[in-house]
Amino acid sequence: MEVNKRILIVGAGNMATAIGTALKNCGNPPVAVWSRTEESARMLGTSIGCEWTNSLDALPPADVVIISIVDSALDDVAPLVTRRYPDAVILHTAGSVPMDSLRTAGASLYGVLYPMQTVNKNKVVPLDDVTVFIEGSTPEVTEVIRSISSRISNKVIYATSEQRCSLHVAAVFACNFPNAVYCMAAEILEQFNLPFDSMLPLIEEAARKVHKMPPSQAQTGPAKRGDINIMNMHKSMLTPELAQIYDLLSNYIMKRNK
Numbered sequence: 001m002e003v004n005k006r007i008l009i010v011g012a013g014n015m016a017t018a019i020g021t022a023l024k025n026c027g028n029p030p031v032a033v034w035s036r037t038e039e040s041a042r043m044l045g046t047s048i049g050c051e052w053t054n055s056l057d058a059l060p061p062a063d064v065v066i067i068s069i070v071d072s073a074l075d076d077v078a079p080l081v082t083r084r085y086p087d088a089v090i091l092h093t094a095g096s097v098p099m100d101s102l103r104t105a106g107a108s109l110y111g112v113l114y115p116m117q118t119v120n121k122n123k124v125v126p127l128d129d130v131t132v133f134i135e136g137s138t139p140e141v142t143e144v145i146r147s148i149s150s151r152i153s154n155k156v157i158y159a160t161s162e163q164r165c166s167l168h169v170a171a172v173f174a175c176n177f178p179n180a181v182y183c184m185a186a187e188i189l190e191q192f193n194l195p196f197d198s199m200l201p202l203i204e205e206a207a208r209k210v211h212k213m214p215p216s217q218a219q220t221g222p223a224k225r226g227d228i229n230i231m232n233m234h235k236s237m238l239t240p241e242l243a244q245i246y247d248l249l250s251n252y253i254m255k256r257n258k
Contacts, residue, residue, distance in 0.1 A: 008064070133167060
């Protein structure tokens with residue numbers, strides 16, 4: 001199957017916007033975009049220069065349909081898509097949803113296209129250097145997905161559903177949890193009338209370091225040194241909730257540095 005003909009995006013959220021924009025930039029814009037809400041469909045369709053609609057029945061023919069919606073809606077939407085496009089390759093973009101969920105929804109040709117990146121439709125991040133993890137129901141489908149992915153990214157890797165789920169878990173630790181920790185740091189600084197932006201050079205340098213060395217080697221701080229006196233002083237300044245989190249993370253660091 002030639003994948004450069006008709007690609008359709010079902011969804012208009014963060015990931016759908018990132019993928020749709022990447023496809024436009026590589027010269028293969030989607031033929032149409034669907035969203036439950038007319039406004040979201042219009043905004044993305046207008047942005048990438050394609051048809052848009054909030055009616056599945058109004059969608060044009062397609063060879064490949066990329067379903068990029070919240071995980072909780074996939075069970076409802078995927079069967080509707082597979083019935084309308086029985087001969088198309090049906091893909092989803094979810095990290096923790098098994099590929100076979102699309103077979104259960106009625107797809108005969110199906111797979112996954114999963115860019116490993118945090119995205120926001122209000123600030124579209126290029127996918128060129130983002131690793132895209134793919135999985136296909138057959139070798140032929142896998143090659144279709146690889147062809148699409150290789151146009152939007154320089155890094156394409158095959159991963160099973162189990163591997164992809166582990167990637168999603170790791171991403172929560174690498175992205176979502178650190179951001180929650182930034183929120184904690186901001187609370188502490190606000191309590192003492194200090195600006196959070198004083199942390200930005202520190203955050204940026206910590207991120208740069210793990211580009212050059214394993215995270216275990218980049219670790220610094222009182223827990224790394226085993227400085228119990230400093231750690232106890234820190235905890236005395238914190239709320240019970242933050243002190244408990246401080247203890248958990250410090251113990252993790254100390255155990256791995258014995």
